[in-house]
Amino acid sequence: MNIHPTAVISPEATLADGVEVGPYSVIGPDVHIGKNTRIASHVVIERHVDIGENNRISQFASIGGDPQDLKYRGEITRVIIGNNNIIREYATINRATVEDIGTTIVGDNNMIMTYCHVAHNCKLASNIVMSNAVNLAGHIHVDDYAIIGGMTGVHQFTRIGAHCIIGGASAVNKDIPPYVTASGNFTKLYGLNQIGLRRRGFSEETIEALKKAYQIVFRSSLLLSVALKRIEEELPDLPEIRTFVDFIRKSERGVCR
Numbered sequence: 001m002n003i004h005p006t007a008v009i010s011p012e013a014t015l016a017d018g019v020e021v022g023p024y025s026v027i028g029p030d031v032h033i034g035k036n037t038r039i040a041s042h043v044v045i046e047r048h049v050d051i052g053e054n055n056r057i058s059q060f061a062s063i064g065g066d067p068q069d070l071k072y073r074g075e076i077t078r079v080i081i082g083n084n085n086i087i088r089e090y091a092t093i094n095r096a097t098v099e100d101i102g103t104t105i106v107g108d109n110n111m112i113m114t115y116c117h118v119a120h121n122c123k124l125a126s127n128i129v130m131s132n133a134v135n136l137a138g139h140i141h142v143d144d145y146a147i148i149g150g151m152t153g154v155h156q157f158t159r160i161g162a163h164c165i166i167g168g169a170s171a172v173n174k175d176i177p178p179y180v181t182a183s184g185n186f187t188k189l190y191g192l193n194q195i196g197l198r199r200r201g202f203s204e205e206t207i208e209a210l211k212k213a214y215q216i217v218f219r220s221s222l223l224l225s226v227a228l229k230r231i232e233e234e235l236p237d238l239p240e241i242r243t244f245v246d247f248i249r250k251s252e253r254g255v256c257r
Helices: 194-199 204-218 224-234 239-250
Strands: 031-033 049-051 062-065 078-081 092-094 103-106 180-183 188-192
Touching: 049 062, 062 078, 078 092, 092 103, 188 194, 188 204, 194 204, 204 224, 204 239, 224 239
Parallel strands: 031 049, 049 078, 062 092, 078 103
Antiparallel strands: 180 188
């Protein structure tokens, strides 16, 4: 370990081999940090936080603060962060309330850029990119490989689907389906995220099937339930098609159109 002498670390914290902690950082009680995670200067990790291996946390980030929820009454809740994440300057990740999943979760290989906010009870999967000043309100779930453009605000209880991309300065108040492109205040859909899907190795057969599914749901006059049934009857039974249909069918806030 390489701990700067000005860092303040609780005796109730656990730091694994190879952890680095920079000047004036503060690590509170019941914090567990995995191997080779590097914490820059002036970082605050308050309490009840589990951080995995090989993460990079930049200066002035704040992790494990109380949830910004008037219903919170001091219950012990956690932040759990996986491996290989990049958390940049002034990012904030708050602990959860006891509601919903009861934990704030960040998966693996995510990039959370400067001034981003991950509120209580959010669940981020893996390989997500949040550009500068993205603000996630409480209880938001973001699936794998989603990209959220800078200065975008996302309403509480919203779901962001896998492999979608949201343009900068957007306001998201409904669920964003997987594999799509969305932008605007409030967000509208602008077709399939074809460039992103090709970059990630999706086959042309899968992309064509998803294009047809998108057209059936969003560019026809069919009722939503009828459109989803038509997709299941007419398109190939691919995992991506099932993901697309299941996401829309299970939406509680309604999907962006």
